[in-house]
Amino acid sequence: MVEVLNTVDPVDVDAVNAKHNRSLYAKRVKIFPKRVSGTFRQLKWWIMAITLGIYYVTPWLRWDRGDHAPDQAVLVDLASQRFYFFFIEIWPQEFFFLAGLLIMAGIGLFLVTSTVGRAWCGYACPQTVWVDLFLVVERWIEGDRNARMKLDNGAWTFDKLRKRLAKHTIWILIAIATGGAWIFYFADAPTLLPNLFTLEAPVVAYSTVAILTATTYIFGGFMREQVCTYMCPWPRIQAAMLDESSLVVTYNDWRGEDRAREGQRRRNPENSYGDCIDCNLCVAVCPQGIDIRDGQQLECITCALCIDACNSVMDKVGRPRGLISYNTLENYENSTKEVPAHTHLSALFRPRTLIYTAVWGLAGLAMLFVLLSRDRLNINVLHDRNPQFVQLSDGAIRNGYTIKILNMEPQPRSFRLAIEGIEGATMTRTGDTASAARITDIDVDPDAQKSVRIFVTAYPDYLDGTSTLFRFTVKEIGGEEHAEYEALFHAPEE
Amino acid sequence: MATKEVDEHSGTETTGHAWDGIKELNTPLPRWWLWTFYATIVWAVGYCIAYPAWPLISSVTPGLLGYSSRANVATQLEEAAAAQQIYIEQIGALPLEDIRTNDDLLSFALAGGASAFAVNCSQCHGSGAAGASGYPNLNDDDWLWGGTLDDIYLTIAHGVRFDDDSDSRYSEMPAFGRDGILNREEISDISEHVLALATQEHDASAAERGAELYVENCAVCHSDNGSGDTALGAPALNDAIWLYSRDRASIRAQIQVPNHGVMPAWAHRLEDVTIKQLTVYVHSLGGGE
Numbered sequence: 001m002v003e004v005l006n007t008v009d010p011v012d013v014d015a016v017n018a019k020h021n022r023s024l025y026a027k028r029v030k031i032f033p034k035r036v037s038g039t040f041r042q043l044k045w046w047i048m049a050i051t052l053g054i055y056y057v058t059p060w061l062r063w064d065r066g067d068h069a070p071d072q073a074v075l076v077d078l079a080s081q082r083f084y085f086f087f088i089e090i091w092p093q094e095f096f097f098l099a100g101l102l103i104m105a106g107i108g109l110f111l112v113t114s115t116v117g118r119a120w121c122g123y124a125c126p127q128t129v130w131v132d133l134f135l136v137v138e139r140w141i142e143g144d145r146n147a148r149m150k151l152d153n154g155a156w157t158f159d160k161l162r163k164r165l166a167k168h169t170i171w172i173l174i175a176i177a178t179g180g181a182w183i184f185y186f187a188d189a190p191t192l193l194p195n196l197f198t199l200e201a202p203v204v205a206y207s208t209v210a211i212l213t214a215t216t217y218i219f220g221g222f223m224r225e226q227v228c229t230y231m232c233p234w235p236r237i238q239a240a241m242l243d244e245s246s247l248v249v250t251y252n253d254w255r256g257e258d259r260a261r262e263g264q265r266r267r268n269p270e271n272s273y274g275d276c277i278d279c280n281l282c283v284a285v286c287p288q289g290i291d292i293r294d295g296q297q298l299e300c301i302t303c304a305l306c307i308d309a310c311n312s313v314m315d316k317v318g319r320p321r322g323l324i325s326y327n328t329l330e331n332y333e334n335s336t337k338e339v340p341a342h343t344h345l346s347a348l349f350r351p352r353t354l355i356y357t358a359v360w361g362l363a364g365l366a367m368l369f370v371l372l373s374r375d376r377l378n379i380n381v382l383h384d385r386n387p388q389f390v391q392l393s394d395g396a397i398r399n400g401y402t403i404k405i406l407n408m409e410p411q412p413r414s415f416r417l418a419i420e421g422i423e424g425a426t427m428t429r430t431g432d433t434a435s436a437a438r439i440t441d442i443d444v445d446p447d448a449q450k451s452v453r454i455f456v457t458a459y460p461d462y463l464d465g466t467s468t469l470f471r472f473t474v475k476e477i478g479g480e481e482h483a484e485y486e487a488l489f490h491a492p493e494e
Numbered sequence: 495m496a497t498k499e500v501d502e503h504s505g506t507e508t509t510g511h512a513w514d515g516i517k518e519l520n521t522p523l524p525r526w527w528l529w530t531f532y533a534t535i536v537w538a539v540g541y542c543i544a545y546p547a548w549p550l551i552s553s554v555t556p557g558l559l560g561y562s563s564r565a566n567v568a569t570q571l572e573e574a575a576a577a578q579q580i581y582i583e584q585i586g587a588l589p590l591e592d593i594r595t596n597d598d599l600l601s602f603a604l605a606g607g608a609s610a611f612a613v614n615c616s617q618c619h620g621s622g623a624a625g626a627s628g629y630p631n632l633n634d635d636d637w638l639w640g641g642t643l644d645d646i647y648l649t650i651a652h653g654v655r656f657d658d659d660s661d662s663r664y665s666e667m668p669a670f671g672r673d674g675i676l677n678r679e680e681i682s683d684i685s686e687h688v689l690a691l692a693t694q695e696h697d698a699s700a701a702e703r704g705a706e707l708y709v710e711n712c713a714v715c716h717s718d719n720g721s722g723d724t725a726l727g728a729p730a731l732n733d734a735i736w737l738y739s740r741d742r743a744s745i746r747a748q749i750q751v752p753n754h755g756v757m758p759a760w761a762h763r764l765e766d767v768t769i770k771q772l773t774v775y776v777h778s779l780g781g782g783e
Contacts, residue, residue: 026522223526230524386622390633390780393733398633398780430778431600455780 028226030152031289033135034145034281038308047123048132056177059184063087068446069410076186082447088371089447091408100367104360111356113241115348116326117248121234121301127219127227128301130178131287134171134220141167145284171221172213179212225288229299238298243329245347249302250327251282251293254335259293274337275319282306282324292324377415377481378406379474388490397491398457405452405474407444414443414477417454421470422489425458441477456489463491578602586767590643593774600774607775610768614760623779627738628755633779636735639663640724641783647773653759654727662759665727670711671750680707685745691720691732692740 061073063086070077075084083090083098090097112119121128142148142163151160183205184192195201196209219227228235242248256276265273276293283291285306288299292306310324331341384400392398407413418439419425426436430453434440444450458468468489475482499508501519508517542548545557556562581602585593593599612621618629625631630638639649649663656662670676676684687704689696709718715728722730729737738744738753760769776782 023522025525025528027525226524226526230527384622386620387624387631387633390624390631391734392634393636393730393735395734400633400780431595431597453778 028223029289031225031287032145032148032152033287033305034284034309035139036281036285036305036309036312038305038311040304040308044123044132044303044305048129051124051126051129052133056181059181059189065089065410066446068412070188072188074185075188078186089408089410091406094374097367097371100363104363104367107356107360107363110241111353111360113238114243114246114353114356117242117246118235118238118300118302121228122303125301127232128303130174130216130220131224133174135287137170137174138167141170168221172217175213175216175220176209178216179209179214182212183208225299228288228301235298243352244333245328245330245350247326247328247343247347248296249292249300249304249307249324250329250332251295251306251324252322252327252332252335252340253293254332254337255340256293256323275314275323277313277317279313281309281313285309296329375481375483376408377413377474377476377483378404378408379472379483379485380404380406381472381485381487383487383490389492391492392457396457396459397463397489398455399489401454401456401472401487403452403454403472403485404449405442405444406449407446410447412443412446413479414441415474416441416477417452418473418475419456419470420473420484422456422458422468423462425456425462425470425489427454427456429454442474458489458491460491460494463489466491466493582767585770590647590770590773590777593770594643594777600778603771603774604778606768607771607773607778610764610772611775614764615772618757623776628753630737630755631735632776633781634735635781635783636730636733637724637781637783638722638727638729638737641777641781643773643777643782645724646776646782647769649757650769650772650776651759651761654757655754656756656759659759659761663727665715666754667715667728667748667752669751676707676711676749680704681746681749684708684712684749685742688720688731688745689740689742692734692736693732694740 058074059072062071063073063084064071065084069089070084072084073086075082077084081092109120138148142151151163154160180196187205192201192205196205223231253274255274257274258271259276259278260268260271260273261278265271265277282293283306285308286292287303287305288301290297290299292300304326307324307326311321314321314323326343328343328347330347331343334341380403382402382404384402388399390398390400403417405415405417407415416439419427426438427440428434428436429440432440436457440454442450442452454472468491469486470489471484471486473482473484499510499517500506501508501517504519506519506521509520511518542555543557544559545561546554547557548555581599584599585603588596588599593603611619611623615623619625619632620629623632630636635641637645639645639654648661652659652661652663654663655666668675671678671681683700683704684707685704686696686698686700687702687708690698690701715726716722716731717728720731722728737755738748760772764772
């Protein structure tokens with residue numbers, strides 16, 4: 001009998017870098033948010049109705065601007081470079097208004113975030129609103145969470161095919177309406193709509209509709225939370241915007257833990273458990289597929305649906321609401337089961353939010369001031385450089401100017417251009433037969449710029465060396481508006 | 495063998511790399527991201543096939559769609575030329591005065607004239623048409639050969655003292671000194687009189703002597719009061735604008751052996767429509783009569 005001397009005991013180990021252990025890519029796991037009702041769900045329905053309403057209806061609003069301007073209340077006229085917003089008309093050089101609006105939007109977002117966290121993400125972001133809309137359709141056709149999961153896992157039956165077909169058809173219709181509405185902001189909506197159907201609209205209209213339809217359908221129907229988690233920069237910026245006093249959707253674990261289900265509680269009556277009965281409803285309703293009880297997470301858009309879900313459960317089990325609630329990090333950390341900290345309104349008024357509010361308000365007031373005091377008449381003067389001056393046979397000196405008069409009103413207007421300064425100086429206008437004078441009248445088309453060539457002639461005796469300051473003034477005939485431009489008159493050295 | 499390290503907070507495996515205690519999580523990329531990447535590759539391949547892409551020795555692969563930015567530009571230029579045709583025809587058919595008083599034709603002619611001027615005329619007259627010594631300034635109101643539209647047109651079309659064009663404007667001032675018509679004293683006296691006509695500093699007694707000589711020798715072209723004669727290309731001597739210079743030495747030199755400027759006739763080189771546009775342009779510079 002021979003004994004085996006060299007036996008080897010297998011080691012219980014799993015290779016860390018084994019292929020099956022380490023996937024470089026993660027597959028999206030489908031999320032089937034359960035229907036929930038409550039305060040925040042109600043609020044979200046309202047916000048959804050309002051934002052979608054604004055989006056779809058705005059291009060159809062009319063605003064009378066007379067015969068010389070479009071009557072669409074909100075219109076971005078790219079071809080003629082005008083932006084119309086109700087009583088406001090903006091020219092390209094007034095583009096700073098858009099910069100101002102973006103600054104206000106940015107600071108507004110900071111303000112909102114520093115006070116109520118990612119409210120934008122949870123309530124008003126188009127991604128959230130359209131995903132909500134797509135989910136409504138999905139629930140309507142396929143049923144709530146369990147039915148949808150069952151359908152999704154089930155074999156391809158006629159019923160499944162029918163439901164899927166109906167769902168995707170409605171989704172695509174919504175997507176087309178969404179992409180379609182966008183282009184109405186850039187052209188006269190009542191004209192463009194029939195043109196779209198008779199194939200008379202410009203190619204760019206169709207391609208824009210096609211692209212936006214595709215993105216709406218894909219983002220709203222399939223990518224959903226992936227857009228927020230992987231594509232959107234805001235969740236990353238978020239980390240820098242929140243502080244200890246910002247309201248965020250919080251699972252108050254000081255009150256909820258230790259969590260236990262009913263059975264466990266019955267079996268161990270001597271243990272003191274927290275309020276969380278581990279029903280997982282907060283997880284089931286979450287459109288982002290997270291468990292809020294894990295704490296603050298990048299994926300959380302603070303839609304507050306878990307609050308609604310948990311409140312309904314707390315009502316049922318006879319515990320106070322607010323196990324999941326809007327809470328600040330500061331309160332959360334200072335709270336214990338015995339002494340919960342309460343959120344005070346004063347948390348809203350801290351230096352940071354006050355500064356944001358002040359800057360936001362100042363930007364708004366500055367824009368309002370500029371808007372109310374801006375000119376609808378402008379004059380620009382380009383002095384000839386080559387030659388700077390021309391000597392005339394009688395010894396007079398002549399300078400040439402190209403004068404641009406901007407009539408920014410949607411009506412035709414006439415203006416009186418005049419020279420102020422330089423005694424005896426007169427002007428003539430190319431293409432005008434009038435004799436030399438100190439004034440000339442110029443008609444400008446509505447909402448247009450007129451360019452005129454002006455020759456100013458002056459005698460050396462009245463000139464102040466090689467360059468003399470004078471003014472072109474322009475005044476509306478039969479109106480109040482006026483503008484002026486300081487110009488130089490060049491003369492040769494004596 | 496490396497040990498698998500898991501981040502305590504996120505529960506995600508780390509790459510093992512740490513910077514100042516911050517560890518890099520080894521989060522897997524979403525798979526759709528990978529597919530998007532593949533889609534861009536497929537798109538790029540398709541694009542290479544559909545559009546001009548790969549450089550060859552003397553050209554590029556043409557692409558199935560036959561797209562060419564150069565051909566697009568050529569088409570746009572043709573379209574632009576076709577759109578201009580209506581103006582060009584009108585300018586060709588209408589008299590100059592009608593072009594000048596029609597807003598659309600005027601702005602078209604000014605643009606065309608300006609570019610023709612830059613190419614053909616600016617070499618002598620300057621890019622701003624301000625001229626130089628011996629080359630007239632076209633901005634002012636003093637014209638050697640007349641400043642009406644028709645005068646300007648004739649000058650551009652047939653030139654000045656241009657031998658190859660029989661209709662060229664022609665005149666020649668005698669070389670009074672070189673040919674012995676006048677002696678040095680007489681030339682000096684006439685120069686003083688010309689300075690007087692130009693209201694410049696002068697020797698009054700010499701100018702008085704020169705006045706008589708001026709009437710005998712010069713007035714037939716330059717006229718008694720020195721206002722010149724555009725029919726003969728005789729410059730006005732009584733104004734502030736001088737083709738050469740109005741100092742004493744220059745005037746004497748001009749009487750002794752005159753300079754004569756030459757301008758080519760453009761009718762042989764430019765189309766009539768272009769000359770008309772140039773005429774309107776030069777006329778618009780400020781001195782047009």
